[in-house]
Amino acid sequence: MHTLGYKPKLVSTLKQYDRQTFLSDLMAGVIVGIVALPLAIAFAIASGVSPEKGIITAITAGFIVSACGGSKVQIGGPTGAFIVIVAGVIGQYGVQGLAIATLMAGVFLIGMGLLRLGTIIKYIPYPIVVGFTSGIAVTIFTTQVKDLLGLHMESVPADFIEKWVAYGSSLGTIDPWSAGIGLLSVAIIALTPKFSRRVPGSLVAIVVMTIVALMLKQYAGVNSIETIGDRFSISGALPEAAVPPLSWEGIKSLVPPALTIAVLGAIESLLSATVADGVTGDHHNSNTELIGQGLANLVSPIFGGIPATGAIARTMTNINNGGRTPVAGIVHAIVLLLVFLFLMPLARYIPMACLAGVLVVVSYSMSGWRSFAALMRNPKSDITVLLLTFFLTILFDLTIAIEEGLVCACLLFMRRMSETTEVRAVYDEIDLNEDADIEKGNLKHLTIPKGVEVYEINGPYFFGAGNRFEDIMGRYGKRPKVRIIRMRKVPFIDSTGLHNLENLCLMSSKEGITIVLSGVNEKVNSVLLRNGFAELLGKENICNHIDLALRRSQEILDETGK
Numbered sequence: 001m002h003t004l005g006y007k008p009k010l011v012s013t014l015k016q017y018d019r020q021t022f023l024s025d026l027m028a029g030v031i032v033g034i035v036a037l038p039l040a041i042a043f044a045i046a047s048g049v050s051p052e053k054g055i056i057t058a059i060t061a062g063f064i065v066s067a068c069g070g071s072k073v074q075i076g077g078p079t080g081a082f083i084v085i086v087a088g089v090i091g092q093y094g095v096q097g098l099a100i101a102t103l104m105a106g107v108f109l110i111g112m113g114l115l116r117l118g119t120i121i122k123y124i125p126y127p128i129v130v131g132f133t134s135g136i137a138v139t140i141f142t143t144q145v146k147d148l149l150g151l152h153m154e155s156v157p158a159d160f161i162e163k164w165v166a167y168g169s170s171l172g173t174i175d176p177w178s179a180g181i182g183l184l185s186v187a188i189i190a191l192t193p194k195f196s197r198r199v200p201g202s203l204v205a206i207v208v209m210t211i212v213a214l215m216l217k218q219y220a221g222v223n224s225i226e227t228i229g230d231r232f233s234i235s236g237a238l239p240e241a242a243v244p245p246l247s248w249e250g251i252k253s254l255v256p257p258a259l260t261i262a263v264l265g266a267i268e269s270l271l272s273a274t275v276a277d278g279v280t281g282d283h284h285n286s287n288t289e290l291i292g293q294g295l296a297n298l299v300s301p302i303f304g305g306i307p308a309t310g311a312i313a314r315t316m317t318n319i320n321n322g323g324r325t326p327v328a329g330i331v332h333a334i335v336l337l338l339v340f341l342f343l344m345p346l347a348r349y350i351p352m353a354c355l356a357g358v359l360v361v362v363s364y365s366m367s368g369w370r371s372f373a374a375l376m377r378n379p380k381s382d383i384t385v386l387l388l389t390f391f392l393t394i395l396f397d398l399t400i401a402i403e404e405g406l407v408c409a410c411l412l413f414m415r416r417m418s419e420t421t422e423v424r425a426v427y428d429e430i431d432l433n434e435d436a437d438i439e440k441g442n443l444k445h446l447t448i449p450k451g452v453e454v455y456e457i458n459g460p461y462f463f464g465a466g467n468r469f470e471d472i473m474g475r476y477g478k479r480p481k482v483r484i485i486r487m488r489k490v491p492f493i494d495s496t497g498l499h500n501l502e503n504l505c506l507m508s509s510k511e512g513i514t515i516v517l518s519g520v521n522e523k524v525n526s527v528l529l530r531n532g533f534a535e536l537l538g539k540e541n542i543c544n545h546i547d548l549a550l551r552r553s554q555e556i557l558d559e560t561g562k
Contacts, residue, residue, distance in 0.1 A: 006113070006114075006287075006291055007285070007288060008067065008068050008069060008070065008288060008292065008326070009069065009070055009071060009072045009284070009325075010066065010067050010068075010325070010326040010327075013072060013326060013327075014325075017325065017327070021327075022327065024322040024323070024324060024328075025322070025323055025324065025328040025331060026327075026328075026331055027322055028317075028318050028319075028321040028322045028324075028328040028332075029318075029327070029328040029329065029331025029332040029334070029335060030331065030332075030335055031198060031317065031321045032075055032317050032318045032321070032323070032328065032329075032332040032335075033332040033333075033334075033335025033336050033339070034200060034203055034335070035200040035203070035313075035314060036058050036075070036077055036314055036332060036336060037055070037203065037336060037339055038200070038202040038206050038355075038358055039054075039077075039078075039202060039311075039313075039314070039358070039362070040054035040055045040057065040058040040078055040336070041350070041355065042054075042202075042355045042358045042359050042362070043078040043083060043359075044306065045228070045231075045232070045352075046080075046140065046143060046144070046355075046359055047078070047082065047083050047086035047090070047306060048086065048087045048090045048091070049086070049095065049306060050232045050233070051232060051347055052234060052235060052236070052340065052344060052347075053304055053305055053306055054078050054306070055336055055339070055344070056300075056303055056304055056340070057300050057305035057306050057307075057308050058077035058078060058308075058333070058336050059333050059337050059340065060296065060299050060300045060303055060305055060308075060333075061076045061077050061296035061297070061299070061300050061305065061308030062077050062308075062329055062330075062336065063329075063330055063333035063334075064292065064295050064296040064299055065077075065269075065292050065293060065308070065310065065329065066326040066328070066329025066330050066333070067292075067326060067329075068291065068292040068295050068296075069288065069289045069291075069292030069293065069310075069326070070284045070286065070287065070288030070289035070290075070291075070292060071272075071282075071284035071285075071289055071310070071326075072276075072280070072282050072284070072325050072326060073276050073280060073282075073315055073318050073323050073324065073325075073326075073328065073329075074269070074272060074273050074284070074310045074315055074326075074329065075310070075311050075314040075315045075317075075318050075328075075332060076269070076292075076293065076296055076308050076309065076310055076311065076329070077308050077311055077314065078305075078307070078308055079268060079309055079311050080136065080137075080140055080359070080363065080366055081133070081136050081264055081268055081309070081366070082264070082265075082307045082308075082309070083136070083139075083140055083143070084136050084139045084140070084393075085260055085261055085264065085307070086098060086306050086307060087143070088257070089101055089254075089257045091158065093253070093254065093257075096244050096245070097250070097254060098306065098307075099244040099301035099304075100244050100246060100250060100258075100301075101257045101261060102261060102297050102300060102301040102305075102307045103243075103244070103297070103298060103301050103302075104251065104254060104258035104262075105258045105261035105262040105265060105294075105297050105307060106262075106294045106295065106297035107294065107298070108258060108262035109262050109265060109266060109290050109291070109293050109294030110290070110291050110294030110298075111294075112266060112287075112290045112294075113287045113288065113289070113290030113291035113294060114287075114291065116287050117287075117290070118266075118270060118285075118287040118289065119286055119287075121263075121266045121267060121270055121286075121290075124406070125382075125385060125405075125406075125409040126375075127375055127378075127382045127383075127385040127386040127389065127405075127409070128385060128386075128405040128406065128409055129267060129271070130371050131385065131386045131387070131388070131389025131405060132264075132390070132393045132402060132405065133366055133367075133368055134367050134368055134372050134393075135389065135390045135391070135394045136366060136393060137363040137364070137366035137367035137368075138363070138367070138393075138394050139160070139393065139394055140359055140362065140363040140366070141359075141360055141363040141364075142160060142164065143156075143163075143359075144356040144359045144360055144363070145167050146167070146356075147182070147226070147352040147353055147355070147356035148178075148179070148182040148183075148357060148360060149174045149175070149178065149179045149353075150174060150175030150176075150177065150178025150179055150182070150224065150225070150226070150353055151167065151170045151171075151173050151174060151175075152173035152175070153166060153170050153173070160394050160395055161395070177216065177222050177224055177225050178224065178225050178226065178351070178352075178353040179353070181209050181212065181213060181225060181351050181353040181354055181357075182353035182356050182357045183357070184205075184212075184357075185205040185206075185209050185353070185354045185356075185357025185358065186205075186357045186361055188201060188204055188205040188208060188209075189201035189202055189204075189205050189357065189358065189361045190361065192205075197320070198321065200317075201361075202358045202361070205354055206350055206354055206355075206358070209350075209351055209353075209354040209357075210349050210350050210351065210354070213225045213227065213349070213351045213354075225353065226351065226352045226353070227349055227350060227352060228347055228348050228349070228350045228352065228355070229347075229348025229349065230352075234344060234345060234347055234348050235344070236340060236341060236342075236343075236344035236345055238340075238341070239303050241302050242302065242304075243302055244301065260402060261307045262297075263402060264402070265293055265297065265307060265308070266290055266309075268310060268312075269289055269290070269310030270286055270289060270290075271310075271312065272309075272311065272312040272315050273286070273289055273310060273315075275312055275315070275316070276315050276316070279316070279319050280324070289310075293309060296308050313365065314332075318332070372390075381412040381415075381416065384408065384412070385405055385408050385409050385412065388404060388405060388408055389402075389405035392404055392405070420459050420460070421457065421459030421460055421461065421462070422456075422458040422459055423455060423456070423458075424455070424456050425453065425454070425455055425456075426448065426454040426456055426486075430446040430448065430454065430546060446546065446547060448550070449553060449554055449557060451480055451481040451482065451557055452480055452481065452482045452483075452484060452550070452557070453482070453483045453484065454483075454484045454546075455483065455485050455486065456485075456486040456488075456489070457486065457487055457489065457490050458489045458490075459489065459490070459491075460490065460492055460493070460494075460497075461487070461490045461492070461493040461494075461497035461500075461501065461524075462492075462493065462494040462496050479511060479513065480513060481512075481513065481514065481556065481557055482513065482514050482515075482516055482553040482557065483508060483513055483514070483515050483516070484516045484517075484518050484546070484549045484550070484553060485515065485517050485518065486518045486519050486549075487517055487518065487520045487521075488518070488520075488521070488546075489519075490520075490521070490524055491521070491523075491524075492523060492524060492527075493524050493527055493528075498527070498528075498531055502531075502533075502536065505536055505537060506536075514541065514556050515537055515541065516541045516542075516543060516549050516552055516553055516556075517533075517537065517541065517549075518543050518544075518546045518548070518549035519543075519544065519545055519546060519549075520542060520543075520544075525542065
């Protein structure tokens with residue numbers, strides 16, 4: 001693997017590991033494990049799987065991401081971003097389909113890492129990231145309204161708008177006890193940091209509200225508060241490893257959701273690692289991190305887990321509590337394993353309204369409404385991508401949102417890039433004070449002979465630039481004998497630019513007009529020569545600078561008798 005550039009951070013950090021570092025990592029790992037526990041349970045239930053699957057994911061993925069990833073402090077596990085995807089895949093393909101899609105996503109992530117795509121993924125447009133993150137936050141909040149308020153509904157529609165219509169028609173069925181527990185949970189989570197930043201508010205809310213629910217049931221006869229045990233059967237036994245049955249037809253149908261899981265996992269994990277670098281001063285290896293995330297998603301479904309990625313909140317908790325090496329992440333996984341083995345049956349008493357409160361706070365943190373509002377002051381193209389991705393996420397699904405958002409962003413990028421290339425006509429004389437590409441000497445300007453047109457391209461010569469010649473050339477009243485195209489400010493030319501330039505040369509030749517190129521740099525000139533422009537124009541008509549081009553133009557005028 002070293003020949004492929006793969007070297008986990010754990011390997012390098014253990015070389016200088018000492019007792020003091022271990023004690024720091026141990027403390028951070030224990031705290032992160034406690035923080036991860038309620039989140040893993042909440043994310044699993046919101047995704048449509050049993051609570052233990054969330055903890056299994058946090059254990060397996062958390063261990064592998066730390067042991068095999070490219071960041072010293074990254075904490076892996078289930079995250080809120082995957083709730084919408086996982087629920088959608090289960091609804092369409094079942095739990096077995098989710099397992100296969102997660103395995104495929106693991107393979108895709110490993111492939112991305114081996115192909116060194118880690119740095120490229122980080123350049124996905126920011127409006128897309130904010131748009132689908134905010135959209136996911138709204139979707140998560142929407143899915144939790146029923147449990148938060150204790151609404152009595154036979155079924156909850158899958159469609160976003162239909163869901164809110166159903167909630168509105170069921171407002172008369174609110175259970176005040178469940179609603180009280182849900183809203184108190186939100187309040188406890190919000191207020192806990194004011195008293196202690198080490199103890200996670202979500203854990204405090206779950207412990208307190210579980211005790212309150214048990215006391216209400218025992219001493220006040222309140223039986224309307226639904227708990228995890230009322231909806232799920234919970235097992236504390238370690239699952240057996242099992243690879244889901246694979247078929248070619250099944251794999252083909254699961255490519256879109258698997259790619260969505262892989263892309264979202266890559267974005268979120270690299271974003272988390274980048275944020276962590278800014279705090280610790282370290283530098284993660286993007287490609288190694290992708291391979292670690294891929295391995296985690298390969299192993300997680302084999303033990304019944306769901307998709308996993310780097311978790312920003314848990315990673316920051318790790319850093320803030322002293323975690324400095326991947327050992328902290330491994331300790332966090334061990335803590336969760338011990339909880340799973342010895343305390344898992346107690347999870348059945350946790351109120352569903354309390355977990356809904358936890359997820360409401362998670363959705364608020366994910367929403368990034370400040371970033372969303374800030375982007376609304378940006379250029380219209382950014383706003384278009386942002387709103388398109390946001391509404392596609394909440395009204396359709398994340399797969400469509402990411403695909404369409406990227407397509408829209410690419411189209412707008414191409415439009416912007418084409419607009420950066422300026423094509424202008426130069427009349428009568430050339431001002432040598434405007435950074436001309438010749439030795440000026442005592443000259444202040446060069447006169448353009450009659451019968452010669454001069455055009456200047458400023459910027460890359462690719463899509464869109466060639467078409468502008470037609471508009472600008474139409475402004476000249478008379479047909480010239482020579483057209484000089486100054487390319488001193490053209491850093492590169494692509495295949496579309498070559499095609500447009502070739503068409504311009506052929507069109508001009510049919511009209512009896514000679515094309516002379518001026519100021520072509522070595523890189524562009526080599527591309528032109530490889531594509532036969534020396535034969536098309538003649539080597540003498542590709543000049544190093546403008547005064548040579550003007551001399552050559554005068555020769556052509558003399559040869560043709562003006």
